[in-house]
Amino acid sequence: MKIDIWSDVICPFCLLGKRRLDAALAGWEHAGDVEVVWHSFELDPNAPRDLGGTLVEKIANKYGVSVEQSRASQQDIARQFTEVGAIFDWERAKPGNTFDAHRVFHLAVERGLGNEVMSRFMTAYFAEGAAIGEVKTVQRLAVEAGLDADEVRSVLDGDAYGDAVRSDELAARQMGVSGVPFFVFDHRLAVSGAQPVEVFVAALNQAWDTQVSVPTPFTSAGSTGEDDAKVCGPDGCAIDDPRR
Amino acid sequence: MKIDIWSDVICPFCLLGKRRLDAALAGWEHAGDVEVVWHSFELDPNAPRDLGGTLVEKIANKYGVSVEQSRASQQDIARQFTEVGAIFDWERAKPGNTFDAHRVFHLAVERGLGNEVMSRFMTAYFAEGAAIGEVKTVQRLAVEAGLDADEVRSVLDGDAYGDAVRSDELAARQMGVSGVPFFVFDHRLAVSGAQPVEVFVAALNQAWDTQVSVPTPFTSAGSTGEDDAKVCGPDGCAIDDPRR
Numbered sequence: 001m002k003i004d005i006w007s008d009v010i011c012p013f014c015l016l017g018k019r020r021l022d023a024a025l026a027g028w029e030h031a032g033d034v035e036v037v038w039h040s041f042e043l044d045p046n047a048p049r050d051l052g053g054t055l056v057e058k059i060a061n062k063y064g065v066s067v068e069q070s071r072a073s074q075q076d077i078a079r080q081f082t083e084v085g086a087i088f089d090w091e092r093a094k095p096g097n098t099f100d101a102h103r104v105f106h107l108a109v110e111r112g113l114g115n116e117v118m119s120r121f122m123t124a125y126f127a128e129g130a131a132i133g134e135v136k137t138v139q140r141l142a143v144e145a146g147l148d149a150d151e152v153r154s155v156l157d158g159d160a161y162g163d164a165v166r167s168d169e170l171a172a173r174q175m176g177v178s179g180v181p182f183f184v185f186d187h188r189l190a191v192s193g194a195q196p197v198e199v200f201v202a203a204l205n206q207a208w209d210t211q212v213s214v215p216t217p218f219t220s221a222g223s224t225g226e227d228d229a230k231v232c233g234p235d236g237c238a239i240d241d242p243r244r
Numbered sequence: 245m246k247i248d249i250w251s252d253v254i255c256p257f258c259l260l261g262k263r264r265l266d267a268a269l270a271g272w273e274h275a276g277d278v279e280v281v282w283h284s285f286e287l288d289p290n291a292p293r294d295l296g297g298t299l300v301e302k303i304a305n306k307y308g309v310s311v312e313q314s315r316a317s318q319q320d321i322a323r324q325f326t327e328v329g330a331i332f333d334w335e336r337a338k339p340g341n342t343f344d345a346h347r348v349f350h351l352a353v354e355r356g357l358g359n360e361v362m363s364r365f366m367t368a369y370f371a372e373g374a375a376i377g378e379v380k381t382v383q384r385l386a387v388e389a390g391l392d393a394d395e396v397r398s399v400l401d402g403d404a405y406g407d408a409v410r411s412d413e414l415a416a417r418q419m420g421v422s423g424v425p426f427f428v429f430d431h432r433l434a435v436s437g438a439q440p441v442e443v444f445v446a447a448l449n450q451a452w453d454t455q456v457s458v459p460t461p462f463t464s465a466g467s468t469g470e471d472d473a474k475v476c477g478p479d480g481c482a483i484d485d486p487r488r
Contacts, residue, residue, distance in 0.1 A: 011476040043476055062480055077481075175458050179475030187431070190459035194474035203462040214419050215434035218447040230438035231423030232255040232287055236306055237321075 001034050001207060006041040006172045006182040009098045009121045009132055012077045012088060017181035017194035019084035024200035030208055038109075038118050039168040040102040041180045047097040049133035055093045080194075087127035094125075096133020099165060104142045104152055106161035113146050120145035186211060245278050245451060250285040250416045250426040253342045253365045253376055256321045256332060261425035261438035263328035268444035274452055282353075282362050283412040284346040285424045291341040293377035299337045324438075331371035338369075340377020343409060348386045348396055350405035357390050364389035430455060 003021070007014035025031045051058060060070035074090035081088040101121050108117035120141050124130035131137050135156050142152045155161060172182065175190070183191040183200075185207035191200065231237070247265070251258035269275045295302060304314035318334035325332040345365050352361035364385050368374035375381050379400050386396045399405060416426065419434070427435040427444075429451035435443065475481070 008476065011481070013474045013476050013481055016474065044478060059480070179477035181475065184459045185462075188459050189462050191462045192475060199462070206462065215428045215432050218429075218433050218435045218443070218450065230257045230260065231425065231436060232252065232257050233423035234288060236303070237255070237257055 001030070001186050001211065003034060003036045004039055004184040004187075005036065006039045006168065006177060007180045008041050008043045009101050009118070010093075010095045010125055011041075011043055011180055012081070012126070013194040014181040015086060015122050015126060016077075016080055016084060017183070019086060020194060020197045021183065021200045023084070023197045024204060028201065028204055030204075034204075036115070038105070038114055039171065040105065040165040041169055041172055041177070041182070042098050042102065042165070043180070044097075045099065047095070047133070049135075050094065050096045050131060051133075055090050055095060058095070081126070086123075089127055089129060092129030094129060094131040094133075096131060098132060099162070100135060100138050100156055101132055102165040102168075103159075103161040104138055104147070104155055106164040107151065107155050108142065108145070108147055111147060111151075117142055117145040117147065245274070245430050245455060247278060247280045248283055248428040248431075249280065250283045250412065250421060251424045252285050252287045253345050253362070254337075254339045254369055255285075255287055255424055256325070256370070257438040258425040259330060259366050259370060260321075260324055260328060261427070263330060264438060264441045265427065265444045267328070267441045268448060272445065272448055274448075278448075280359070282349070282358055283415065284349065284409040285413060285416055285421070285426070286342050286346065286409070287424070288341075289343065289413075291339070291377070293379075294338065294340045294375060295377075299334050299339060302339070325370070330367075333371055333373060336373030338373055338375040338377075340375060342376060343406070344379060344382050344400055345376055346409040346412075347403075347405040348382055348391070348399055350408040351395065351399050352386065352389070352391055355391060355395075361386055361389040361391065 005014075005018060005021075007018065021036075025034060028034075056067055056070045056074060059065075059073065060067045063070070074088070078088040078090055105114065105117050105121070108114050121132060121138075124137070124141050125132045130141065139149070139152055139156060143149045172180075175182075175184070177192075179192070181192075181194060183203075185191070185203055188210070189203060189207045191203050249258075249262060249265075251262065265280075269278060272278075300311055300314045300318060303309075303317065304311050307314070318332070322332040322334055349358065349361050349365070352358050365376060365382075368381070368385050369376045374385065383393070383396055383400060387393045416424075419426075419428070421436075423436070425436075425438060427447075429435070429447055432454070433447060433451045435447050
């Protein structure tokens with residue numbers, strides 16, 4: 001079974017949701033048959049490389065609330081991070097444009113290191129105060145996660161994998177996705193947001209139980225019917241029968 | 245777009261159907277976005293390695309018709325082969341058990357040579373009188389198609405990839421497939437039998453036009469609703485808003 005996840009590097013609920021999915025998978029009997037695939041989704045494609053100021057200030061400005069209220073909201077998210085074994089050092093967080101990070105992530109997917117690179121990016125942003133919008137940060141983290149330094153530099157110097165990022169985002173728009181994380185189980189069942197572990201377990205079970213999908217028979221004016229379908233079966237090949 | 249094909253090596257309508265699909269793809273604008281994947285389906289899993297006798301005799305016996313009538317049916321199929329640029333030398337054909345051929349085909353898939361090996365097997369059976377049920381024939385053809393001789397021998401000496409063959413056949417049964425070829429477009433649309441080229445074109449178009457499938461939102465008692473879904477979007481992270 002395939003699970004597609006749309007997320008952004010700097011989206012706290014994306015990390016929380018992914019960790020809760022992981023927790024659901026950890027205790028699930030068919031976990032060995034699951035393939036998890038990340039997809040790119042930029043919360044703000046127009047963001048500058050460095051938003052400047054602190055996260056608390058930016059949230060206070062965006063919502064028109066006090067710095068104290070903004071701080072409380074970040075503390076609440078940090079508490080939820082702790083519950084899934086992660087760190088959200090919101091006082092040091094340096095949000096910024098994530099397009100380059102997503103481009104390098106797609107290089108990583110081709111090198112079989114998609115999970116490693118995405119995890120490294122997220123940990124660095126949330127726990128280590130890494131300026132994820134800066135080219136040199138993306139370069140350093142990608143290499144730490146196992147990518148070849150020259151190859152990463154070549155991607156960052158050009159525009160490689162930009163199409164892959166846009167393609168992921170187009171697919172999300174076509175599904176009507178406006179916020180992340182967004183999880184799709186086997187192309188059929190969607191879970192939006194950092195839902196509780198038990199919701200992911202229930203979704204996994206439902207997706208698994210409805211896994212066998214029978215395709216719709218194609219019918220058209222030119223299609224031969226059942227009676228003279230040219231097929232071979234256990235008893236021979238249909239129109240092969242000379243008695244007809 | 246993915247096209248899954250269930251077929252057997254010795255099934256004449258499988259070769260005809262695949263060639264007609266290829267003809268449909270050759271003139272189709274989105275052909276470059278199509279991935280074709282073969283799947284195993286044995287017409288007769290209990291067949292001996294060598295059925296003995298001629299194909300014409302076997303068909304005459306199976307259907308209780310004269311050798312002349314049987315010959316006419318083979319000539320008709322051979323004529324259809326000619327129309328798709330293939331050869332059916334039915335006088336030399338040596339049908340037999342295809343389990344080993346399918347096992348080696350699955351090795352080929354892992355080595356990126358699935359199409360090459362399946363095509364080689366079919367051409368050898370239909371046009372060259374190759375005894376496809378014999379281990380030494382399968383060994384020779386697989387190596388001719390590009391597989392490593394030692395690796396093929398190791399598969400044929402053991403039972404590797406038997407599970408992969410059975411898994412393909414189980415998937416076919418679960419879809420209610422009793423005869424081949426069976427084509428599934430993007431997991432959703434099915435075409436059964438060696439249909440005319442124009443039917444494949446129409447099926448390709450229909451599958452392409454309905455390609456964007458929106459997954460069903462998962463709902464359960466424990467799922468949080470739209471109002472408090474923990475997502476981040478262009479305007480920030482939902483419950484991040486301290487005014488709520």
